[in-house]
Amino acid sequence: MSAIPKHIENPYVLYMDGVSVSFDGFKALNSLSLVIAPGEMRAIIGPNGAGKTTMMDVITGKTKPDSGTILFTDTHQQEYDLTRFDEADVANLGVGRKFQKPSVIESLTVFENLEMSLKGGRGLWAALVHKLTPERAAKLDEILDMIDLSDKRDWMAGSLSHGQKQWLEIGMLLGQEPDLLLIDEPAAGMTDEETMKTAELFKRLAQKHSLVVVEHDMDFIEALDCKVTVLHEGHVLAEGSLATVKANQQVIEVYLGR
Ligand SMILES: Nc1ncnc2c1ncn2[C@@H]1O[C@H](COP(=O)(O)OP(=O)(O)OP(=O)(O)O)[C@@H](O)[C@H]1O
Secondary structure, three states, X not given: OOOOOOOOOOOOOEEEEEEEEEEOOEEEXXXXXXXXXXXXXXXXXXXXXXXXXXXHHHXXXXXXXXXXXXXXXXXXXXXXXXXXXXXXXXXXXXXXXXXXXXXXXXXOEXXXXXXXXXXXXXXXXXXXXXXXOHHHHHHHHXXXXXXXXXXXXXXXXXXXXXXXXXXXXXHHHHOOOOOEEEEEOOOOOOOHHHHHHHHHHHHHHOOOOEEEEEOOOHHHHHHHOOEEEEEEOOEEEEEEOHHHHHHOHHHHHHHHXX
């Protein structure tokens, strides 16, 4: 049964309803339904094997669902059925995904990494030999400011701390101008200070983008101060503020009370 009415009235950037995926008969997602509003930040938590990664995989076209609806609406109010697109197309539509491991090019500067990532760019070589247009230069300044690396623009990416590399990679995603950002365990391996700075960065980002953040670190989720969805056995177990889901008896039993 689907939990969300077919004709939803509120605007959304992501609409998932009754999404199921099986691997050799095992249901990694079991009628998952989730709606993300434009500009919303949502934290996704759940025990190991709850289906968090599989959820990201079906949104981004990496895994095809066996059944269910996955719709995306971009900033031009154009609606797309994401199940009909492959990974590259989903990224081009405006869904950016950041994996846990940073993949910045360490032998290039912060600025060069960002320049290379800009939407409509022509790759590494063109980025290095062609002069930037004023519009693209302004865009890069804006991103550097957002990720708080303006004073390190000429540093080699390899000399950044782990946290700074993660911010750079988020900046590189922003270069693609996504409407929806999917971010996997951003706080993993960060110092406490970096974790809190990342929460501040995400709050700034959420004013312009929609964010879905998968995370295990409860201090980080508390600092995000956003709605939390708890996944368990491939479906939504609870949803609400962190305080609400923490007080939910079922959540305590399956997850927080482990
Ligand atoms: N390609 C696959 N083939 C078979 N089983 C899979 C595959 N991908 C995921 N699974 C299974 O589906 C379930 C959900 O996995 P998933 O990785 O989505 O969970 P998760 O919530 O991201 O867990 P974690 O917090 O450990 O990353 C797990 O039991 C996993 O073993």
